[in-house]
Amino acid sequence: MKICMLTTTHPPHDGRIFQKEAKSLVKEHEVTLVAPSGEEGVGQIDGVHVVTIRRQRSLLLHPITLLSIFRASLRQDADVYHCHEPDALLLGVFLKALKGKKLIYDIHEHWPSEIPFDMGLADNTLFHAALRRLIEPLEMILSRCSDGTIAVSESVAARFNAMKHRPTILPNFSLQNADINRPAERDLHKLVYMAGNMHAFHGINECIRALEILSERYPEISLTLIGNIREDIAEMPGSQDVRKRITATGYLPPGEMYAKMTEGGIGLLVFQPHYYNVYIGLPNKLFDYMHLGLPIIASDFPEIRKIVNEADCGILVDPTDVSAITASMAYLIDNPDEAQRLGENGRRAVEEQYNWKRVEGELLGVYSAIAADCR
Numbered sequence: 001m002k003i004c005m006l007t008t009t010h011p012p013h014d015g016r017i018f019q020k021e022a023k024s025l026v027k028e029h030e031v032t033l034v035a036p037s038g039e040e041g042v043g044q045i046d047g048v049h050v051v052t053i054r055r056q057r058s059l060l061l062h063p064i065t066l067l068s069i070f071r072a073s074l075r076q077d078a079d080v081y082h083c084h085e086p087d088a089l090l091l092g093v094f095l096k097a098l099k100g101k102k103l104i105y106d107i108h109e110h111w112p113s114e115i116p117f118d119m120g121l122a123d124n125t126l127f128h129a130a131l132r133r134l135i136e137p138l139e140m141i142l143s144r145c146s147d148g149t150i151a152v153s154e155s156v157a158a159r160f161n162a163m164k165h166r167p168t169i170l171p172n173f174s175l176q177n178a179d180i181n182r183p184a185e186r187d188l189h190k191l192v193y194m195a196g197n198m199h200a201f202h203g204i205n206e207c208i209r210a211l212e213i214l215s216e217r218y219p220e221i222s223l224t225l226i227g228n229i230r231e232d233i234a235e236m237p238g239s240q241d242v243r244k245r246i247t248a249t250g251y252l253p254p255g256e257m258y259a260k261m262t263e264g265g266i267g268l269l270v271f272q273p274h275y276y277n278v279y280i281g282l283p284n285k286l287f288d289y290m291h292l293g294l295p296i297i298a299s300d301f302p303e304i305r306k307i308v309n310e311a312d313c314g315i316l317v318d319p320t321d322v323s324a325i326t327a328s329m330a331y332l333i334d335n336p337d338e339a340q341r342l343g344e345n346g347r348r349a350v351e352e353q354y355n356w357k358r359v360e361g362e363l364l365g366v367y368s369a370i371a372a373d374c375r
Contacts, residue, residue, distance in 0.1 A: 001367060003031045028367070034073050036065055062087075069091060082106060085111070089103075104148045143160060149167040150366065152172060170363055182292060193226065197228045208237055221329075296315070
């Protein structure tokens with residue numbers, strides 16, 4: 001089959017859309033990915049035909065980006081349109097109506113809470129509530145036009161379980177990079193936090209406050225932030241001495257990112273409950289930390305709790321409680337054997353269970369069912 005994947009907000013190299021799903025689907029199908037980017041272009045990457053559309057810088061001009069993506073998708077000779085956001089789904093419904101093709105909706109987020117956050121709306125405002133009440137029923141109506149749905153987790157899928165096409169669960173499990181060189185011994189004084197774009201909800205400020213509390217007890221303690229930071233470190237809490245202990249790498253390509261993460265001793269994942277999508281989220285970086293063999297300090301949220309408890313790979317904390325984060329850091333530093341055990345448990349769990357190869361067949365199965373329906 002010929003598949004056209006379209007995304008309206010994710011970059012063309014996105015970890016889930018391109019690195020996992022597109023590269024899995026291209027093993028059995030022809031795959032084209034239409035995605036926004038800094039510039040327009042057409043190319044072939046790892047067997048996937050990639051069409052990039054110039055992204056408008058202003059949110060007010062987002063409809064122009066949508067129109068360009070729609071035109072590019074309309075030009076594709078596709079049997080199936082695979083959409084990754086509600087506005088991409090809207091385009092997909094039009095494409096299905098115009099071309100009589102199949103439609104897949106891939107649900108990454110709880111969009112009714114994520115979209116208002118992306119627009120900068122405070123969680124407790126009337127406009128936020130009104131927008132959420134608008135998005136939720138609209139997304140449900142559009143999703144009923146699909147011929148299959150995929151969801152990143154059970155929590156994200158819950159709203160759609162009553163539909164005819166109950167979502168297939170495809171978590172953001174690790175890709176299992178075989179080139180990773182894990183050190184025999186880790187320096188547990190080196191804390192690492194990885195996120196593509198670091199916002200306040202990632203709990204960086206809470207981690208820095210914990211770092212300051214521990215800096216006198218552990219003179220060698222440090223924190224490496226891997227990813228794009230939304231605010232200047234100089235504006236973050238903490239003394240000048242603590243800021244000297246923080247390294248910000250900015251964006252790193254996947255290979256460099258994993259290499260930098262392996263230098264760390266403890267992986268931090270202390271998301272703050274700023275809005276619902278964060279609370280029910282199951283982030284990629286959890287499985288990346290596990291794959292690298294890092295013991296984890298993680299927010300005690302439903303989906304994260306399930307994995308950490310099953311794998312016995314870290315310590316769950318109330319992410320709003322700096323004293324709890326501090327105590328967990330100190331415990332792992334003071335108990336290296338336990339830290340190593342937790343890290344090894346996480347690595348083993350990824351190798352045996354939480355890896356993309358294990359769920360790749362589920363994705364291919366969705367398309368086998370679509371192909372059978374087309375006959």
